[in-house]
Amino acid sequence: MIRSELVLRLAAMNPHLYEKDCQAVVDAILACISDALAAGDRVEIRGFGSFTVKEQRARQGRNPRTGARVEVPAKAALAFKAGKEMRDRVNPEVALR
Incomplete structure (x- = not known):
């Protein structure tokens, strides 16, 4: 949607x-x-889930084409964790166990 x-x-x-x-x-x-x-x-919507911002530290990566080392800078990443009611709606057969 x-x-x-x-x-x-x-x-x-x-x-x-x-x-x-x-x-x-x-x-x-x-x-x-x-x-x-x-x-x-942190943003929490009861019954739906929660959004958080997680910091990813800087690291060394590799260019997949050349294999050369590349510095990947630190950045913030958005994480979502579904709430219990949402997980149960998406997987109703699991909720019945």
């Missing part, structure tokens, strides 16, 4: 709202999540 599909589904579920209002809601939520992650905060 892409952002525009999410907006359309949200508008369909809430016929009393205009599509442009649904677009503004989706944009506001995603902007808040993005701002929090950019600030290094």
Whole structure:
């Protein structure tokens, strides 16, 4: 699902709202999540999952074409861990055990 599909589904579920209002809601939520992650905060949405920013240290890599050593700089990576309810919805047969 892409952002525009999410907006359309949200508008369909809430016929009393205009599509442009649904677009503004989706944009506001995603902007808040993005701002929090950019600030290094953890974002947890109960029943869905949590987003965290993990620091990856600098390392030496190799160019796959030439085999030459390449310095890979330190960087921040986004990590997502699904919540229990989401894992159970995705794998219902596992939840029954």
